Amino acid sequence: MTRPAVGRLAPSPTGLLHLGNAWAFLLAWLSARSQGGRVLLRMEDLDPQRSRPAFADAILQDLKWLGLDWDAGPDTCVAAGAEAALGPLVQSRRGHIYAAALARLEAAGLTYPCFCSRKELRQLASAPHLGEEEAHRADPCRNLDTAERERLLAAGRHAALRLRCPEEAIAFDDEIMGPQLFAPGDFGGDFALRRSDGVMAYQLAVAVDDGLMGVTEVVRGRDLLPSTPRQLLVMRSLGLAAPRYAHIPLLLDAEGERLAKRHASLSLAALRTQGVAPARIVGYLAELAGINPSGAPAHPRELVGCFSLKALPRADMRVMEEDMARLFGEH
Numbered sequence: 001m002t003r004p005a006v007g008r009l010a011p012s013p014t015g016l017l018h019l020g021n022a023w024a025f026l027l028a029w030l031s032a033r034s035q036g037g038r039v040l041l042r043m044e045d046l047d048p049q050r051s052r053p054a055f056a057d058a059i060l061q062d063l064k065w066l067g068l069d070w071d072a073g074p075d076t077c078v079a080a081g082a083e084a085a086l087g088p089l090v091q092s093r094r095g096h097i098y099a100a101a102l103a104r105l106e107a108a109g110l111t112y113p114c115f116c117s118r119k120e121l122r123q124l125a126s127a128p129h130l131g132e133e134e135a136h137r138a139d140p141c142r143n144l145d146t147a148e149r150e151r152l153l154a155a156g157r158h159a160a161l162r163l164r165c166p167e168e169a170i171a172f173d174d175e176i177m178g179p180q181l182f183a184p185g186d187f188g189g190d191f192a193l194r195r196s197d198g199v200m201a202y203q204l205a206v207a208v209d210d211g212l213m214g215v216t217e218v219v220r221g222r223d224l225l226p227s228t229p230r231q232l233l234v235m236r237s238l239g240l241a242a243p244r245y246a247h248i249p250l251l252l253d254a255e256g257e258r259l260a261k262r263h264a265s266l267s268l269a270a271l272r273t274q275g276v277a278p279a280r281i282v283g284y285l286a287e288l289a290g291i292n293p294s295g296a297p298a299h300p301r302e303l304v305g306c307f308s309l310k311a312l313p314r315a316d317m318r319v320m321e322e323d324m325a326r327l328f329g330e331h
């Protein structure tokens, strides 16, 4: 039986949203809504060093300004009914949920503490006698005996907790990128579920959240493709149902660099301040997505009926100066 569609927008409040984020969130939103599905907004503020509450507030404001909405998010009351099962939609408030998942993986013998420093791991990965296939298993902590592990932990050594990856390759079908096959060596092998400073790792949190929140589809930038086999492994290990994945092409600047937070002039806040109407941005992004050939201004709601992931180009796209000039044109 197919589950009703549940999509999610999962911003990290480490900066202001830019045009590239708007592109990914618009497509994720359209994909869920075009199936009559629900949209969750999950604030991914896991990293205390990089996350700022002010960015989280600005992100909510920017998404609403663009015309995107959500059925549950950090700003909605999730205390009642079906929403209660979701728990808080802010990762920094879900520590107990991640800890419980981690405890299950530990109890199943699927994890091990890794005492290596970053430098030691880098050296291991580049050791000339190891092929890529072997490097991911070269971590000496993988095979420490219990007594040695206990000794290091008792001595107060900080350890990351890693998932012991199986030998087999992970296969999945990406809605856009097609069939994928990742051997453990392709995604770096045993990966951290909890960092050595105690912060839960992105891979664990996202997999647990997507699984427990009943997300049926993940639409996100193709830069996150190599995270997918890791997240699938976590979900499988925990017996959680996995979503479908659609990794979309990226927006690049005129030099071919991926749009990022450093492109301050392309932040939605900057565009708004300069008087660019949100419908223009949405119309332009929809044109890139192949569903609005004229590029005419549009509200996301108006695009729901014509949306199809199939119309999406497969290659990354450059945002050129003339495109920007159009955004800033008469309105």
Ligand code: GLU
Binding pocket: 010, 011, 012, 044, 206, 220, 224
């Ligand atoms: N929070 C992540 C980011 O902003 C995205 C996570 C995801 O979509 O899986 O890069």
